[in-house]
Amino acid sequence: MLTKRLIKYFKSLQLKKYRLQERKFLVEGAKGVTEVLESGFQVSYLLGTQEFLNTLSEKQKSRAKEVIICKPIDLSQAGTFKTNNAGIAVVDMPDDEGVSLSENELSLVLDDVRDPGNLGTIIRIADWYGIKHIYCSLETADVFNPKVINATMGSFTRVSVQYCDIKPLLSSCKMPVYGALLSGESIYKTQLSPNGVVVMGNESKGISDELLPFITNPILIPARGGAESLNVGVATAVVLDNFFRA
Known part of the structure; x- marks a missing residue:
């Protein structure tokens, strides 16, 4: 009752x-x-x-x-x-597990993504492309927020989302670290590895300065029109799609 x-x-x-x-x-x-x-x-x-x-x-x-x-x-x-x-x-909630980057696969790192809807959408996008692990900065929206869970449309059951200090995580990474930056190379011209880490930044500020030294492969989605920027969820979808292009 x-x-x-x-x-x-x-x-x-x-x-x-x-x-x-x-x-x-x-x-x-x-x-x-x-x-x-x-x-x-x-x-x-x-x-x-x-x-x-x-x-x-x-x-x-x-x-x-x-x-x-x-x-x-x-x-x-x-x-x-x-x-x-x-x-x-x-x-x-699942039991807390130790955080370590998974090798031999592509993972996502989210740096201060604050909007619950954006986080939920990114989890759903990751599930679509078979991404199993997302590592979030401590400032990123709470994955168990109802708005996040609802936006994932069930994908939270298949994608592991963990929170940690991102700086030491990236500093120990031995794989390519891709970061979406305005100063990056066009993603359409970049040789992309199937194993590595993709870093997506805050909705308005992008990737934080303290993480920039760990970005080994800066990438850019070239603009064709006059829009100032892309929503971080949309940008994540574009970036991941290029990793799996034939």
Whole structure:
């Protein structure tokens, strides 16, 4: 039964302070909830309308420790969606792991990407291109922010996102470190390695000065028109697409 106490508890998880305290976060909507039930994440509560729960298999529903049948208005009160006729999952944060760059693959580093929507979009883009690891500066938006989770459309279940001090991470890197810079070489003329690190910077300031010495391969997306800049999510998609060009 969905009580007022539980609704208050679920709503508290919209704030980072309580997410970290409880080590839990919200996943909302049919797509995200279904994805998390198919993943290795642990689900504490599954809230759903009867219609939505009927679309799930018994195996999927058994992944949740507790299943609560709700009305759409209950879901709206417990979560961030104004309208939600599907469900909400309350999910355990994964255990913290040691941070080290994965070799023999392409990884992303995000330097102070503040907008939750941008971070969620980048995670979804990374998933599209098969990127498994994203390393974020400590100032980057919280991956468990509901806006981030919603923007990933379930891709957070397949892409590892870790937070750390980026400077020592890059200083120990023995692979090419690509950085999107206005002073870089055209990405269309650059020989790109399948193994390395791609650094994307802050929405307005770009890559921070302290990381510039570690950029071994500055790259640029050449402009053809008059726009001042590209959204960091769009720029990430363009950059990654070039790494996988035939």
